[in-house]
Amino acid sequence: MSEYRVIGKPLRKVDATDKVLGKTLFADDLIKPRMLFCKLLRSHIPHGTVGKVDIGPALAMPGVIAGLIGEDLPTTFGILPISQDEHALALDKVRFVGDPIAAIVAEDEETAEAAIHLIQAELEPLDSISSIDQAIRTPEPRIHDYGAYGNIHKLVNLEFGDVEEGFAEADHVREDMVFFEGNTHLPIEQHASLADWSPDGKLTLWSSTQTPHYVHKALARVLGMPAARIRVIACPNGGGFGGKSDPFNHEIVVAELARRTGRPVKITLTREEVFYCHRGRHPILMRVKSGVKKDGSITGMHFQSLLDGGGYGSYGVASTFYSGALQTVTYNIKRYKFDGARMFTNKPPCGPKRGHGTPQPRHALEVHLDKIAEDLHLDPAEMRLNNLVPPDSVTANYLKVGTMGLGKCIEKVIEGSGWKEKHRKMPHGRGIGIACSSYLSGAGLPIYWNSMPHSGVMLKLDRGGGVAVFCGSIDIGQGSDSVLAYVVAEVLGIDPFDIRVVTADTDLTPVDLGSYSSRVTLMSGNAALQAAEKARELLAQAAAEKLEVPSGEIVFADGRVFWASDPEKGMSFAKAVVAAESKFGTIGTVGSYTPPRSPGQYKGAGVGPSPAYSYSAAIAEVDVDPETGIVSARKIWIGHDIGQSINPMLVIGQVEGGVYMGLGEALMEEMAYRDRVNIVHKTPSMLDYKSPTTHEMCEVETYLVEDPDPNGPFGAKEVGQGPLLPTIPAIANAVYDAVGVRIDEVPITPEKVLRAIRAKEKGKDPRIGPTKFPEPEWSEPLVVPPPWEGGDGKPVEKKEVAG
Amino acid sequence: MCPRNSLAALPWFHEALPRLDSPPTTAYPRPIMYKHRVIDEPGRRLLRMTVNDSAIEIAVRPHKTLLEVLREDLFLTGTKHGCELGECGTCAILVDGEPVLSCLVLAIACEGKEIRTIEGMADGPELHPLQTTFADLGAAQCGYCTPGFLLTAQALLDENPDPTRQEIKNALAGNLCRCTGYLKIYEAVELAAKRMRNGSDSEAKR
Amino acid sequence: MLRLPNFHYHVPESLAEAVRIKKDLGPLAMFVAGGTDLYPKMKRRQQEPHHVVQIGHLEELQGVRRLDDGSCRIGAGITLTTLAGDTTLKRDYPALAEAAHLVASPQLRNVGTLGGNLCLDTRCNYYDQTYEWRKGISFCLKKDGDTCWVARSSPKCLAVTSTDTAPVAIALAAEIELVSTRGDRTVPAGDFYSNDGIRYLTKDPDELVTGIRLPPPNGWRSSYVKLRRRGTFDFPVLGIAAWIRRGDGGTDAPVEEARIVLGAVFSEPVLAPEAADALIGRPLSTETISDAADAMYKLAKPMDNTDFLLSWRKEMVKPYTKKALEKLIG
Numbered sequence A: 001m002s003e004y005r006v007i008g009k010p011l012r013k014v015d016a017t018d019k020v021l022g023k024t025l026f027a028d029d030l031i032k033p034r035m036l037f038c039k040l041l042r043s044h045i046p047h048g049t050v051g052k053v054d055i056g057p058a059l060a061m062p063g064v065i066a067g068l069i070g071e072d073l074p075t076t077f078g079i080l081p082i083s084q085d086e087h088a089l090a091l092d093k094v095r096f097v098g099d100p101i102a103a104i105v106a107e108d109e110e111t112a113e114a115a116i117h118l119i120q121a122e123l124e125p126l127d128s129i130s131s132i133d134q135a136i137r138t139p140e141p142r143i144h145d146y147g148a149y150g151n152i153h154k155l156v157n158l159e160f161g162d163v164e165e166g167f168a169e170a171d172h173v174r175e176d177m178v179f180f181e182g183n184t185h186l187p188i189e190q191h192a193s194l195a196d197w198s199p200d201g202k203l204t205l206w207s208s209t210q211t212p213h214y215v216h217k218a219l220a221r222v223l224g225m226p227a228a229r230i231r232v233i234a235c236p237n238g239g240g241f242g243g244k245s246d247p248f249n250h251e252i253v254v255a256e257l258a259r260r261t262g263r264p265v266k267i268t269l270t271r272e273e274v275f276y277c278h279r280g281r282h283p284i285l286m287r288v289k290s291g292v293k294k295d296g297s298i299t300g301m302h303f304q305s306l307l308d309g310g311g312y313g314s315y316g317v318a319s320t321f322y323s324g325a326l327q328t329v330t331y332n333i334k335r336y337k338f339d340g341a342r343m344f345t346n347k348p349p350c351g352p353k354r355g356h357g358t359p360q361p362r363h364a365l366e367v368h369l370d371k372i373a374e375d376l377h378l379d380p381a382e383m384r385l386n387n388l389v390p391p392d393s394v395t396a397n398y399l400k401v402g403t404m405g406l407g408k409c410i411e412k413v414i415e416g417s418g419w420k421e422k423h424r425k426m427p428h429g430r431g432i433g434i435a436c437s438s439y440l441s442g443a444g445l446p447i448y449w450n451s452m453p454h455s456g457v458m459l460k461l462d463r464g465g466g467v468a469v470f471c472g473s474i475d476i477g478q479g480s481d482s483v484l485a486y487v488v489a490e491v492l493g494i495d496p497f498d499i500r501v502v503t504a505d506t507d508l509t510p511v512d513l514g515s516y517s518s519r520v521t522l523m524s525g526n527a528a529l530q531a532a533e534k535a536r537e538l539l540a541q542a543a544a545e546k547l548e549v550p551s552g553e554i555v556f557a558d559g560r561v562f563w564a565s566d567p568e569k570g571m572s573f574a575k576a577v578v579a580a581e582s583k584f585g586t587i588g589t590v591g592s593y594t595p596p597r598s599p600g601q602y603k604g605a606g607v608g609p610s611p612a613y614s615y616s617a618a619i620a621e622v623d624v625d626p627e628t629g630i631v632s633a634r635k636i637w638i639g640h641d642i643g644q645s646i647n648p649m650l651v652i653g654q655v656e657g658g659v660y661m662g663l664g665e666a667l668m669e670e671m672a673y674r675d676r677v678n679i680v681h682k683t684p685s686m687l688d689y690k691s692p693t694t695h696e697m698c699e700v701e702t703y704l705v706e707d708p709d710p711n712g713p714f715g716a717k718e719v720g721q722g723p724l725l726p727t728i729p730a731i732a733n734a735v736y737d738a739v740g741v742r743i744d745e746v747p748i749t750p751e752k753v754l755r756a757i758r759a760k761e762k763g764k765d766p767r768i769g770p771t772k773f774p775e776p777e778w779s780e781p782l783v784v785p786p787p788w789e790g791g792d793g794k795p796v797e798k799k800e801v802a803g
Numbered sequence B: 001m002c003p004r005n006s007l008a009a010l011p012w013f014h015e016a017l018p019r020l021d022s023p024p025t026t027a028y029p030r031p032i033m034y035k036h037r038v039i040d041e042p043g044r045r046l047l048r049m050t051v052n053d054s055a056i057e058i059a060v061r062p063h064k065t066l067l068e069v070l071r072e073d074l075f076l077t078g079t080k081h082g083c084e085l086g087e088c089g090t091c092a093i094l095v096d097g098e099p100v101l102s103c104l105v106l107a108i109a110c111e112g113k114e115i116r117t118i119e120g121m122a123d124g125p126e127l128h129p130l131q132t133t134f135a136d137l138g139a140a141q142c143g144y145c146t147p148g149f150l151l152t153a154q155a156l157l158d159e160n161p162d163p164t165r166q167e168i169k170n171a172l173a174g175n176l177c178r179c180t181g182y183l184k185i186y187e188a189v190e191l192a193a194k195r196m197r198n199g200s201d202s203e204a205k206r
Numbered sequence C: 001m002l003r004l005p006n007f008h009y010h011v012p013e014s015l016a017e018a019v020r021i022k023k024d025l026g027p028l029a030m031f032v033a034g035g036t037d038l039y040p041k042m043k044r045r046q047q048e049p050h051h052v053v054q055i056g057h058l059e060e061l062q063g064v065r066r067l068d069d070g071s072c073r074i075g076a077g078i079t080l081t082t083l084a085g086d087t088t089l090k091r092d093y094p095a096l097a098e099a100a101h102l103v104a105s106p107q108l109r110n111v112g113t114l115g116g117n118l119c120l121d122t123r124c125n126y127y128d129q130t131y132e133w134r135k136g137i138s139f140c141l142k143k144d145g146d147t148c149w150v151a152r153s154s155p156k157c158l159a160v161t162s163t164d165t166a167p168v169a170i171a172l173a174a175e176i177e178l179v180s181t182r183g184d185r186t187v188p189a190g191d192f193y194s195n196d197g198i199r200y201l202t203k204d205p206d207e208l209v210t211g212i213r214l215p216p217p218n219g220w221r222s223s224y225v226k227l228r229r230r231g232t233f234d235f236p237v238l239g240i241a242a243w244i245r246r247g248d249g250g251t252d253a254p255v256e257e258a259r260i261v262l263g264a265v266f267s268e269p270v271l272a273p274e275a276a277d278a279l280i281g282r283p284l285s286t287e288t289i290s291d292a293a294d295a296m297y298k299l300a301k302p303m304d305n306t307d308f309l310l311s312w313r314k315e316m317v318k319p320y321t322k323k324a325l326e327k328l329i330g
């Protein structure tokens, strides 16, 4: 391995000093002269048609400047081109409690809030839908007039090989049903946006968004303005986790209000409103059936997901595909079939939360495998180790796996945790469980179809030796600004803290698609690497000329540019820039990154491919109180295949944060609604929505497995989302080891555990979980033979209907 | 005497006063004049306090929380907020050295008090040891919860220079962080405590 | 940002003035001590006083004092942090210190007071919501509406007592000191609460709690255990306070007197004589504890208006009663 000076070192983040000083400006910290404040009136019924909305009385209130209703912004928007189903303010219908109806802008927030109560909105209630089952049973009234049919938004049916044949070939076939309740991101920063309009017809929006580029597009569309006149600046996010990845109503509303009033307009959501924005984890009811040989090798798997999508499309179509995509990249699956359906319900829309669409199926799969191992009398860790997907292979659903360090991850956690001495060997009430997972280092395809780069970086070198990096990516706490600086610093041999990083400003920075799907380190890192290498080349040529040495022998290190054979023969970095600028003119370079094409050629093949997959294995040790059912995590050991850590301290921070969030999802977090009382959110506050505190968080032992991936910058893969995934099933499996009950429903609450323990004591089935699987009318599957059956990634024309 | 403890239960209550579906701020009843003592009006009132060692004089209305006054009147936006209901700890600041939640403290109740916010934690260009360790060990990811954690941790170390892991957990149990899982925060507090102890040791020896 | 509504703020200079203001303004005014209960409720428009009368600073509400007869007087204005950390209290009244320590979070305990905790509004997850949210369910009996969503046929509100110190105060047979313009009086903590989610205190609304008196610590023992989802922040969904006095003869001596209080289930903390009876006359043992736990279990009838399923909360009464009593063995 080569010697890096910056890469792989536990450096401070470039923005850390500002953060500890309280100097980082988040969106709500921005203050502008003559700034106005906006408040939204939100629906208090779950489903209904919107009649007359009279904001007159509100406008009459002293201090109120203007207001908006649905008709003022009639154009739809949405994150995916195929589901442009949102209005900035409800035009014809409201679809959940919290759906915005009207907006008021006033001199101060208190006045705006007071004025909201004066708006007269006529809402005519319609029958509402609160669950997956109900959505399947109730085609009318439709929540949206598009989608598969009735209240089914999307159906996906894919078949890679004949699974029935796989089951016939198996020594053992097992079927399980698992329900994963929805949960939300709960970033500590509430969403906020500030819009400003300048008299020459230009609009600027500052916002706590993870995807300034998509917000830019949505604003242009809804406001009917040329994108060239709109500037979106993403402020540092006070936590995102996927919750700030959609263009939101409030962003569009303040932009329009700034345009109408000619004054800056700010909105900051309350915590309750953040719950209504949601876009969090979809509740998914899953059924998985696998055929296995005696050694646990999988001959066929049929996976089905029913997703509760909430009131709008959001990323839902992608989420539906994701819930069936990544099952294949960890263990060999010879034949694979996936059915997925997403429903519309009258709840806040679901979307991408850390792990987007994959933690739920991963949970179901890993629990299912734990049961299979038990059926076959195999050690679940060994069974997994023996059936890994080989590196550099293509899966049944045509995902291209490159480096694959899961085996090492498993070995590390087995050893670290003392698995062999503990599994099935600890006293009643204490248990240990294992699970594995994989995640994308960036999605292979963009959200809207285009063949442009996913990430771009511009580098500007100053005569004084200053380097500025411009990139559209936004730091949501994961450290992406620092990654840009580290990469450039490594290549140019300078101090990362001397680099100016300018990010997430659609006027100044080249497009980066956004901080989602763990794509930033890999994609903008690669773009930065390319830009920096180009700059290095220019400097090396100029310096070599000056030093009269071959340019290939120039070294960049410690702020100097010198000859490898004689370090004395060199110059400062700044001098090298001067030399280069004298030779070539102003020094600016660009880099961009487009992921490699994936082998899948079928409809839906766009979801799942990634330039590189990260892998994680987790072992959880828990205590379960048999008298109360209360589960507490003692310790989690987690191995993560990172490829190469750009900064191990940040990587471990992401691992621990992911484990933390997984722990919360496993044991307590849930989006619960009162389906009989207007489908109101049951716990829209930080007190009632239970996020683990210092008391619940357990010790975490992290092992980083480094095997540089050729597709990553310096070999790096993702870490932002992956480590959350195995935590949840590892805990579920540990609960089983502790008290012998299966809770096939997340979160694993004490009520469920105790009920199962009681059932076990009475000799009944010690399992809590779904028992019924409502079937939507599935569509004809798309049949794609896997590579080893001679497939070429394209669907075969027709398949004779099997039953 | 009222039949129930709740104001709303009184039949005349709603007649005399507007209900909430009309705006509470504007439809405020005329101030009741009290005979033996003039009651503070809901208008502004002069408040004197010390904020980060500077004497501050500012006119505030009684219902303004310290959080609002710090952020909106004094432009000390380093103090963050996540719920405004006492449920997250993000808005924690020090009042006379004790961590309290600025979202639930009235500004006018801070008359004569010493307030410390994140802006006043460093000593000029010198970061507080906790700020250094938080930055160096990655205890601030998004950094949004960080000011609240830093000030709460500072109060802990002022009182207990050598806290155990459990004592740190207990002291920080009123602050939520969604990014770090707290572990890096504990490490940062431990390292800062160690450095501060060593620092004061060496000072004592000198 | 969620903000407070406008109000007049009073800082009386004396106790007399404080009760006078409240008397004159009637239900338009409310006392505030730490404000950690009142202010969130005002932000959510659950309580809408037009006058807020600060009382936490009043001299009569300060301090922890040992009286001549060995009893102890604690000012209502002392913070929960002080209550939890006071060395004499920790020694003589550990259950009370423990209860105070388990309230809310460290920052809230630095401000929240004993008086405020004893007078804490009852809670319900249909009620502890913002105005906008409550509008979505057309409000409820306790505030602005006419239906109780927990039990639609219930003529009364079933909101839950959620104070941690009250069950202990009752178990210890504390006396509550009250002052109003009509003079002062003390009432036993056991008579201070009523099982009505709206009118949950028996005191007159204009009476101010100045402090509590605890009996001398002469040989009895007490404990408090609390159930909640997380180890901090959360209100109790069950609180058990236990108090016993044994005869002479050490830890094996029979229990002579006992009081066990069930908190966070009804609208008031409830004393359970049946559970006490199970202990009296017998030495404290696994068996007697189990009998007492059964009695507590029978008594508890939680409603569906807090965190957790009510069936589980009821089931938890047994192990938690045991936990509380086991602390008293030895």
Ligand SMILES: Cc1cc2nc3c(=O)[nH]c(=O)nc-3n(C[C@H](O)[C@H](O)[C@H](O)COP(=O)(O)OP(=O)(O)OC[C@H]3O[C@@H](n4cnc5c(N)ncnc54)[C@H](O)[C@@H]3O)c2cc1C
Residues within 6 Å of the ligand: A687, B085, B086, B087, C030, C031, C032, C033, C034, C035, C036, C037, C038, C039, C040, C055, C076, C077, C080, C102, C103, C104, C105, C108, C111, C112, C113, C114, C115, C116, C117, C118, C119, C120, C121, C162, C163, C164, C165, C207, C208, C209, C210, C233, C234, C235, C236
């Ligand atoms: C997030 C959060 C979590 C919490 N968790 C808990 C918990 O776990 N357990 C718990 O018990 N509490 C909890 N609380 C509630 C509260 O913090 C405490 O009960 C605290 O002790 C209340 O005291 P205070 O002085 O702040 O009350 P205040 O808000 O000042 O007053 C509360 C009520 O009592 C009245 N009052 C106050 N003092 C007097 C007096 N001397 N005489 C007459 N009336 C008076 C007020 O008019 C008001 O109605 C929590 C609060 C929050 C915001």
Ligand code: SF4
Residues within 6 Å of the ligand: C123, C124, C125, C126, C127, C140, C141, C142, C143, C147, C148, C149, C150, C151, C156, C157, C158, C159, C197, C305
């Ligand atoms: S118990 Fe009933 S009346 Fe009381 S607060 Fe809850 S819903 Fe309202």
Ligand code: FES
Residues within 6 Å of the ligand: B080, B081, B082, B083, B084, B085, B086, B087, B088, B089, B090, B091, B092, B101, B102, B103, B104
């Ligand atoms: S803002 Fe959450 S506690 Fe103050």
Ligand code: FES
Residues within 6 Å of the ligand: A188, A238, A239, A477, B139, B140, B141, B142, B143, B144, B145, B146, B176, B177, B178, B179, B180
């Ligand atoms: S660092 Fe983001 S919430 Fe704590």
